[in-house]
Structure formats: structure tokens, C-alpha cells
Amino acid sequence: MRAVTRLAATAALVAAALGTEPGAQQAVAGPAGPGEVRESVAPGVGYRAFTVSTPHGNTRIHLVTADLAHPGVAAGLLYPGSVAAREAVSRMAGDAGAAAAVNGDFFDITEEQHPGVEATGAASGPALVAGRPLKGAVPEAQRFGWTEPDGDTDRDVFGVGVDGRARLGRLELRGHLRTPRGDLPLGGLNQYALPVGSIGAFTARWGSASRARAACGTDERREAPCTGDSYEVRVRHGRVAAVSGAPGRGPVAPDTTVLLGREAGARALRELTPGTPVTLDYRLASSTPVPFAFALGAYPLLRDHQVPPGLDDATAIPRTAVGIADAGRTLRLLSTDGREGTSSGLTLNELAHLLRTLHCTDAAYLDGGASATLATRLPGTTRVAARNNLDHHQERPVPNGIAVFSPH
Structure with a gap:
């Protein structure tokens, strides 16, 4: 009963922070709350940063919302050109001309x-x-x-089909x-x-x-x-x-x-x-x-709005996840701040409920901890940089990621 109460409280706080904004254009619309950041990264791609309160402390959330139905907006796989190689997310995204990306x-x-x-x-x-x-x-x-x-x-994946829609x-x-x-x-x-x-x-x-x-x-x-x-x-x-x-x-x-x-x-x-x-x-x-059209390993957090049983509700660490809304037309990339600073991270169960509050019908978690990275094109520039505070204040090189592309 206590766990249910805690999750309900977390969901309510997240809902209060986010309102009811389902799309990429709405993701940067309206007044920002205290400490909240909203930016338009590119046509059809928005960025938000906000803080949620959990029973184990505050967590800073970084969110990219992409409208895959918007002309020119697409998602793809980032990787360094070899399977057995690693590179920083921001470097891979910048080299690929992406508007935003997360680790995989x-x-x-x-x-x-x-x-x-x-x-x-x-x-x-x-x-x-x-x-x-x-x-x-x-x-x-x-x-x-x-x-x-x-x-x-081991065969679970997130990807985007040849129809341009995201799916698990x-x-x-x-x-x-x-x-x-x-x-x-x-x-x-x-x-x-x-x-x-x-x-x-x-x-x-x-x-x-x-x-x-x-x-x-x-x-x-x-x-x-x-x-x-x-x-x-x-x-x-x-x-x-x-x-x-x-x-x-x-x-x-x-x-x-x-x-x-x-x-x-x-x-x-x-x-x-x-x-x-x-x-x-x-x-x-x-x-x-x-x-x-592309896919990478990812582990389900939501299926048809439902949180699967057995998700960890004890270990709060930096997290990265991908969410799907609007029948695959809306893609959400999410990461939290690292452990350097005041952000407490999230449990898998909290992460799943957060994504459901973000109107995702399906979602999956990716590598977290020191790998957790969300990068975007900085306003008014072509430079791509990490937006979340990172563990050890530097990006960990990773083997792949999810990129969002949009015209400048």
C-alpha cells in the first residue's frame, strides 16, 4: 500500500509539472513553471527541463518531444560506424546532423x-x-x-518502422x-x-x-x-x-x-x-x-498504457528512456541528471509512471547510470551539446543511441 501511495504521489507531482500537453509543438508552448526550461530545438522538435519530487528526493528531467508526422522530422540509429566502438552522444549527433539524441x-x-x-x-x-x-x-x-x-x-527493441511510426x-x-x-x-x-x-x-x-x-x-x-x-x-x-x-x-x-x-x-x-x-x-x-527502418535493444516499461509487474521500485539512479505516443507519431526521448549534484534519479517503476503521465502508450528503458545522456542542438546554433548534468561531469562514450533529425 505504501508503494502505491508513493507512486500516486509521484504521478500527481509529475502531472502538475507537465500539464496535459501531448505534442511536440505543445511541448514548448505556454508559460514555464518554476525552474522549468522550454525551447524549440527545430521544426517539430521541442525540449523541456523540469524537476519532479519523489519520495527519495528531487529529480531533474530532460525531455525531447519529436513530431514524427511533421515534414522533415525523422528518427534514426546513431553509432560510431562500427559495432565494437564507442563515442559520445553529442559527438555522434553533431556528426550526423541530428537535432537531438539520447544514449542507447x-x-x-x-x-x-x-x-x-x-x-x-x-x-x-x-x-x-x-x-x-x-x-x-x-x-x-x-x-x-x-x-x-x-x-x-534479449531480443526486445525500440525502433521506427518503414511507415515512419515508432514502436516496440x-x-x-x-x-x-x-x-x-x-x-x-x-x-x-x-x-x-x-x-x-x-x-x-x-x-x-x-x-x-x-x-x-x-x-x-x-x-x-x-x-x-x-x-x-x-x-x-x-x-x-x-x-x-x-x-x-x-x-x-x-x-x-x-x-x-x-x-x-x-x-x-x-x-x-x-x-x-x-x-x-x-x-x-x-x-x-x-x-x-x-x-x-532502424531498431536497437531496449527493454519495455509500458505496453498499451500498462506498467508491467516486477519493475524495480528501490534503486534510484540516472535513467534514459524512450516513449511513444499518438500511435507512434510522437517520440519522446528522456534522460535525468546524473548523480553529481542534487538529482536523485528514478526507479524503473517511477520512470514507467512518469512516461505514462507524459501520455506515452508504450515506452522502454535504455542504459542509465553514467551513460545517461540527452543532447540537443543549442538554440540559434548548429552545435549539439549534452543538456543534462552528467556523472563525473563528462559524457561516457557509448556504442549507439537514438537520434532525431529535423531541418534547421
Whole structure:
């Protein structure tokens, strides 16, 4: 009863701060409340900053609202050009010409449990860019971030469809290798962790990071040791060009795919000698009837106005989230101030109720803590900068994010 009372009080305070403003144009209209900031970032894109009171203290909220139905307004995936690379949100957004952006998925940030193995910086969930597969999802036990509520999976995503509307969904890697000895299932695509016994593919979009991490951990334990049974096959122009008894590193040429197998997958790849023809076919199958134009890993907070059971209501930290309103025509990017200063952050349950108060029908949470970053184009300039106060007063480089584009 106490938790319900606390959440109701929080929702009431948020409602009082926000009023009932559903659209991007309304997001900067009307008088601002005490300490509130409202700006028009670009046509169809508004920014607001305001403070809400929670049972554990005040939290500063930074919100971008984008009208995806407005001419010229669109959303897209930010990433540094390689899966296994990281860059500051403001830098990526500025380079891409975005009006606003937030950080994205949780990622492989540390490998303290695996001595001698480098953290790749690659995101945990699946990703699509320009309608094409960028990477698959690591096994659930191998992903970084908080333990997901019941019903969530490593394949959950937020994205925008080819119809221009934002939505939640799931993306599942489906693929195979065609060899003279028969078809072999594909278990991963540009992933920092592969399922036990599987074969993963690494393309030029992986980058130059070592692939050794992909053979570490298990489907049940991220910290489990690396397997001693792995094998790589380099396929160029449809034929095996080279083989190796250990995971490699360095750039993958655009005309080449590196196949890495572990356990049973390694034993299957050892049957492929140089010159053997190999054909690779894969896709990210979507749970939504409308294909995604872009998508990235994100974990549901709201579905059809409903807050799912099991969301954490004890741990308040800096948060980033994405919300969907108006049948996918309105997109909300939200982040809080970091822990440097007086902002207390939010629990996942509070974050979900806040997004519902913001008229979102569906929403998902992204990486938080020191990664939480919201950046916008500054008024009257083309410069993009972080708007929230950051942990340690600096942006943490991240592997991807969500960008909003609008004409100047």
C-alpha cells in the first residue's frame, strides 16, 4: 500500500509539472513553471527541463518531444560506424546532423572476470540500420545492465518502422551457412558473446576489436571462463580463404566474413578447408507486421498504457528512456541528471509512471547510470551539446543511441 501511495504521489507531482500537453509543438508552448526550461530545438522538435519530487528526493528531467508526422522530422540509429566502438552522444549527433539524441543500449563495458580479454564496447541487443541487420542479441545471461523483469528478452527493441511510426518489438536472428556438407545454423552476428556450441558471423561492421570475448561465458553465466575450444574461418568471395585455431582481431574487409565457432560450432567449422564454398544467409526477423527502418535493444516499461509487474521500485539512479505516443507519431526521448549534484534519479517503476503521465502508450528503458545522456542542438546554433548534468561531469562514450533529425 505504501508503494502505491508513493507512486500516486509521484504521478500527481509529475502531472502538475507537465500539464496535459501531448505534442511536440505543445511541448514548448505556454508559460514555464518554476525552474522549468522550454525551447524549440527545430521544426517539430521541442525540449523541456523540469524537476519532479519523489519520495527519495528531487529529480531533474530532460525531455525531447519529436513530431514524427511533421515534414522533415525523422528518427534514426546513431553509432560510431562500427559495432565494437564507442563515442559520445553529442559527438555522434553533431556528426550526423541530428537535432537531438539520447544514449542507447547497454553494452560490454568491462571484462574483469576474463583476464587478458578486452571489453569490446559492443551493445547487448540486436540492431538494424537503414533496414539492414547490424548485429544480433547476445544470450540473456551475457548482457550487461539490470536483471530484466519477467517476460523481457534479449531480443526486445525500440525502433521506427518503414511507415515512419515508432514502436516496440522483437528482433530474432535467423540464418544459416550453406556448405558442401550441409547447412549449419547461424547463432550470432557481430556479437560480443555467442551461445554455447554456436557459430557467429563477423562482418566489416564489427570493427577492429578482438573477437576473443565472443567465446567467453556461457548461456547461464557471463562470468564463466572462456572456452578452450574455438575456431575461425575467413570466407572471402564465397569460399574459405583462411582458418585459425583461435579468435582473431583487426578489421574485416568488406568482401569478407569471419566465422567464429565455439564447442560444437568449432568442430563443425574444422570441416571447412581452404577453398570450400560457403554461402551465408541471415536476417533479423521482426515481431511487428511493419518492418523496422532502424531498431536497437531496449527493454519495455509500458505496453498499451500498462506498467508491467516486477519493475524495480528501490534503486534510484540516472535513467534514459524512450516513449511513444499518438500511435507512434510522437517520440519522446528522456534522460535525468546524473548523480553529481542534487538529482536523485528514478526507479524503473517511477520512470514507467512518469512516461505514462507524459501520455506515452508504450515506452522502454535504455542504459542509465553514467551513460545517461540527452543532447540537443543549442538554440540559434548548429552545435549539439549534452543538456543534462552528467556523472563525473563528462559524457561516457557509448556504442549507439537514438537520434532525431529535423531541418534547421
